[in-house]
Amino acid sequence: MSRSNNIREKIFGGEMIEFTPQLLHLHTLESLLTDLVSDRAVAIDGDVLFALADNRARSALQWYRTRGAANWIANVSAAHAEQLVDAILAEPPEVAAIQARAANTNNRRLTLVKLEAHRFAGLHKFGTPGAPPQNYVHEFTAPVTLFEGRNGSGKTSLANAIIWALTGEILRPQREPERADVDFDCWIANADGEDGETAHRLSPVTPMPDVSQFRPDQGWVPADTWVELTFADEEGEILPPVRRIQRRTARGVLEEIPPELAGLAIDPIAVRIGTVMPGLLPLIKVGSESELGRAVAELTGLSALVDLAGHALRAKNKIKEFIKAKTKELEGIDRIYRTARDDFTAELKPYPALVPPKAMPEPSSDATAEEPLTKSPGILKPQRRQPMSPFAISLVKGSIPLTPNGAPILRLRLRPHSTK
Numbered sequence: 001m002s003r004s005n006n007i008r009e010k011i012f013g014g015e016m017i018e019f020t021p022q023l024l025h026l027h028t029l030e031s032l033l034t035d036l037v038s039d040r041a042v043a044i045d046g047d048v049l050f051a052l053a054d055n056r057a058r059s060a061l062q063w064y065r066t067r068g069a070a071n072w073i074a075n076v077s078a079a080h081a082e083q084l085v086d087a088i089l090a091e092p093p094e095v096a097a098i099q100a101r102a103a104n105t106n107n108r109r110l111t112l113v114k115l116e117a118h119r120f121a122g123l124h125k126f127g128t129p130g131a132p133p134q135n136y137v138h139e140f141t142a143p144v145t146l147f148e149g150r151n152g153s154g155k156t157s158l159a160n161a162i163i164w165a166l167t168g169e170i171l172r173p174q175r176e177p178e179r180a181d182v183d184f185d186c187w188i189a190n191a192d193g194e195d196g197e198t199a200h201r202l203s204p205v206t207p208m209p210d211v212s213q214f215r216p217d218q219g220w221v222p223a224d225t226w227v228e229l230t231f232a233d234e235e236g237e238i239l240p241p242v243r244r245i246q247r248r249t250a251r252g253v254l255e256e257i258p259p260e261l262a263g264l265a266i267d268p269i270a271v272r273i274g275t276v277m278p279g280l281l282p283l284i285k286v287g288s289e290s291e292l293g294r295a296v297a298e299l300t301g302l303s304a305l306v307d308l309a310g311h312a313l314r315a316k317n318k319i320k321e322f323i324k325a326k327t328k329e330l331e332g333i334d335r336i337y338r339t340a341r342d343d344f345t346a347e348l349k350p351y352p353a354l355v356p357p358k359a360m361p362e363p364s365s366d367a368t369a370e371e372p373l374t375k376s377p378g379i380l381k382p383q384r385r386q387p388m389s390p391f392a393i394s395l396v397k398g399s400i401p402l403t404p405n406g407a408p409i410l411r412l413r414l415r416p417h418s419t420k
Helices: 029-037 055-067 078-089 155-167 277-283 289-300 304-348
Strands: 008-012 015-019 042-045 048-050 111-118 136-139 169-172 175-179 184-189 197-202 224-232 242-248 254-257 391-395 412-416
Touching: 029 042, 029 055, 055 078, 055 304, 078 304, 111 155, 155 169, 155 224, 155 242, 175 277
Parallel strands: none
Antiparallel strands: 008 015, 042 048, 111 136, 111 224, 169 175, 184 197, 224 242, 242 254, 391 412
């Protein structure tokens, strides 16, 4: 229900609870998806609220949420389409809300006072898995800090360490900032001067190993990177450090642990204003409403939703293809069934006593369509050796036995139907 203070009520976990819809600009991607999946409205502008229309939409969004944004740009396979359909038919979960962050005030300003980086590309050499290089530590003591150095000395890497810790992205020359949790292939020359190279997956924030110190023996380069930032507020009070971590699972899959930014008490969009936005602005061209929407999504950090929408459209088309193929397959099965039924009916004509009281039914998805046959008293005794498979029916050669009351019994043999 709606109240003047914008508080809403919702049943959660079997109990009625109160919640206040968060403003869109205060949401992270994860908190936005969590609220929409759980049927909690999002405040768009003033009293304008947005929520998903029904449970099927919520279940579909939950499938995308559990798969993660990195998979939203992938092609849609038939298996994915079937998984999505299964998910849509399931009930959507109720997920606890992610703690709301207070709206930032215009006077809120944080100062970076310390940066510490561990095995970060451009600032470190790789070393060996068991012997990482010494952590890079820089303490900022002046209101403005300038870094000077030749190309390749690490100036951009220093900025990327800060940007990655806050956003999970890194700057790239002449193109949009990129996420750092997607591997690329690096090529390492074979040992002992042999011809050829071997490919290994490498994270964008992991230093390239020096093969004289460490040669990867698996299909990936180990990932062991973290960056920790410490800020002070307007009063000079030191805030809890925030740290982003990247590592690999036992199977070599990259995983990131994002920082907990709630302690900074700033809007989520604030971490992007001076980080990835400068890298985006020169590349965004605004000439239509759709391009404007994409630009706003990029700047606010919700651009992954555009990828989600694109994947959902591709999935919709894949499901249409799937339905068309299955419909054609069912039509073929129906034809086979009608042929077998008509042949069987023709076989029964010389034996009027064996003709069922009701005609054999048309193909149907109704589970009760067979009941008139199975309930016929002693006339037909279907024995299906291959349920749900197309079959033909043939009379058993030989004499026809009778029931105690003199009714003939027809034994049927079911065999796979051949179109040859």
